[in-house]
Amino acid sequence: xxxxxxxxxGTAGTMMANHLxxxxxxxxxxxxxxxxxxxxxxxxxxxxxxxxxxxxDDIIKSIKDFIPSDVNLITKKIDRIVADENxxxxxxxxxxxxxxxxxxxxxxxxxxxxxGMKGAEWxxxxxxxxTFEGSIALRNKLRDWQGGNLVIHITEMPIxxxxxxxxxxxxxxxxxxxxxxxxxxxxxxxxxxxGAFTKPKSTAALEHLLQEKNIAIESDFxxxxxxxxxxxxxxxxxxxxxxxxxxxxxxxxxxxxxxRSGLGDELNYVPTNKETLQSKDHANIFVIGDATNIxxxxxxxxxxxxxxxxxxxxxxxxxxxxxxxxxDGHANCFIETGxxxxxxxxxxxxxxPVNGTFPFAGVGPLQLLKESKMNHWGKLAFRWIxxxxxxxxxxxxxxxxxxxxxxxxxx
Amino acid sequence: xxxxxxxxxxxxNEEGYLTNFAEWNKEVGEALAKExxxxxxxxxxxxxxxIQDEFKKESPLSIRKIGKSGVVDIKEFYSLFPSGPLxxxxxxxxxxxxxxxx
Numbered sequence: 001x002x003x004x005x006x007x008x009x010g011t012a013g014t015m016m017a018n019h020l021x022x023x024x025x026x027x028x029x030x031x032x033x034x035x036x037x038x039x040x041x042x043x044x045x046x047x048x049x050x051x052x053x054x055x056x057d058d059i060i061k062s063i064k065d066f067i068p069s070d071v072n073l074i075t076k077k078i079d080r081i082v083a084d085e086n087x088x089x090x091x092x093x094x095x096x097x098x099x100x101x102x103x104x105x106x107x108x109x110x111x112x113x114x115x116g117m118k119g120a121e122w123x124x125x126x127x128x129x130x131t132f133e134g135s136i137a138l139r140n141k142l143r144d145w146q147g148g149n150l151v152i153h154i155t156e157m158p159i160x161x162x163x164x165x166x167x168x169x170x171x172x173x174x175x176x177x178x179x180x181x182x183x184x185x186x187x188x189x190x191x192x193x194x195g196a197f198t199k200p201k202s203t204a205a206l207e208h209l210l211q212e213k214n215i216a217i218e219s220d221f222x223x224x225x226x227x228x229x230x231x232x233x234x235x236x237x238x239x240x241x242x243x244x245x246x247x248x249x250x251x252x253x254x255x256x257x258x259x260r261s262g263l264g265d266e267l268n269y270v271p272t273n274k275e276t277l278q279s280k281d282h283a284n285i286f287v288i289g290d291a292t293n294i295x296x297x298x299x300x301x302x303x304x305x306x307x308x309x310x311x312x313x314x315x316x317x318x319x320x321x322x323x324x325x326x327x328d329g330h331a332n333c334f335i336e337t338g339x340x341x342x343x344x345x346x347x348x349x350x351x352x353p354v355n356g357t358f359p360f361a362g363v364g365p366l367q368l369l370k371e372s373k374m375n376h377w378g379k380l381a382f383r384w385i386x387x388x389x390x391x392x393x394x395x396x397x398x399x400x401x402x403x404x405x406x407x408x409x410x411x
Numbered sequence: 412x413x414x415x416x417x418x419x420x421x422x423x424n425e426e427g428y429l430t431n432f433a434e435w436n437k438e439v440g441e442a443l444a445k446e447x448x449x450x451x452x453x454x455x456x457x458x459x460x461x462i463q464d465e466f467k468k469e470s471p472l473s474i475r476k477i478g479k480s481g482v483v484d485i486k487e488f489y490s491l492f493p494s495g496p497l498x499x500x501x502x503x504x505x506x507x508x509x510x511x512x513x
């Protein structure tokens with residue numbers, strides 16, 4: 001028997017287990033999936049916890065409920081990957097040999113990268129919303145916060161779900177309007193980018209929305225430290241921004257396992273071929289989702305599209321064929337804009353998000369890069385799709401792995 | 412679009428970044444630096460060399476990476492190329508503006 005091992009049972013790893021258990025010849029292949037955790041969190045839900053829109057129960061389920069019964073789920077901590085000898089060294093001594101390895105260990109926040117970020121004010125007036133603990137602590141803070149300067153901040157790119165901080169700003173605006181205290185809150189959006197987003201057309205649309213909602217933007221801000229005493233963030237150029245409540249997206253990094261194994265770059269992401277998803281250094285290692293260093297968004301939709309491509313390439317690899325399936329960087333993201341509306345963007349390595357309709361050219365029903373209630377319902381429906389279709393590898397009707405250019409207005 | 416600088420015609424995009432690295436030379440670099448109100452010192456050139464080496468290796472650039480390069484730390488990088496150092500430094504070095512991953 002040959003052994004395929006998947007590291008990480010988050011969005012990407014779970015999808016790969018569900019695709020491959022059907023596609024591999026099970027008389028020849030055993031599949032193992034390793035994750036030290038027991039719970040699977042619907043990470044997009046972290047955005048909604050602070051505003052009491054979702055409850056913890058909405059976003060947490062058991063990992064094992066999503067792993068096919070003919071796949072071995074190993075709940076153990078991994079010490080390191082010994083790539084030159086094709087085995088995984090578990091913490092505590094066990095070794096797990098593999099013929100084929102899929103790395104799906106994701107990315108997480110590293111607030112310790114910035115001086116003072118994880119200081120005295122951490123989870124008191126300085127919060128993240130990229131962890132369950134952070135989101136819940138922030139929810140509790142917001143429930144009886146009296147107002148002041150709310151600063152929403154991105155430390156450095158890349159981050160998971162790059163639109164989430166903007167969504168947070170829009171949702172905060174709605175939240176304080178509903179609480180009849182918007183006049184007591186100044187909202188400032190602070191970013192290391194030159195504008196609200198990285199792609200010109202969506203930046204224009206999103207900056208218009210920020211303005212409309214009276215959210216100030218501070219761009220090109222490269223944070224050097226959080227000053228806990230003065231309650232300011234300070235950038236390398238000397239600029240200082242005061243806060244009463246700081247909601248920051250800390251540096252994101254790949255798993256420390258990559259550092260221990262010598263497989264990561266300076267942010268612990270694994271150098272990966274952006275089309276085939278094969279590791280650049282080891283032919284029998286493939287990488288998917290947030291763990292890669294490819295220039296695509298770190299987002300569940302990207303992992304979903306990658307999973308289809310990677311499944312094909314794993315089958316090619318096993319048959320000694322050329323890895324002919326090619327990922328185009330496709331991402332598809334809803335952007336909550338508050339007041340029960342949302343935007344939708346669809347883009348890839350070469351095409352920036354533009355106006356148009358999705359998924360049917362000229363018909364919709366979803367509008368690209370335009371606020372609508374329909375898009376908001378789409379975003380909320382997505383949680384159901386995530387648990388019931390996406391993780392299980394069920395194709396989502398009419399949404400293709402590679403991006404479709406029909407129905408989009410590129411000029 | 413085309414632009415004449417340091418007696419040489421170069422092609423730049425709408426943000427002023429060279430679209431063809433082969434058109435860059437030291438005089439072009441000096442002139443682009445002047446346009447950005449920077450007088451290039453030895454230290455500036457070391458940073459530019461590093462940026463160009465990374466570009467040739469197709470290795471993505473970031474402020475963090477430059478801070479870890481051993482050439483300068485981030486504070487120095489900001490003092491050499493004030494406000495938006497990576498954007499300014501890459502423009503002078505004749506390489507594309509680093510795309511932040513999204």
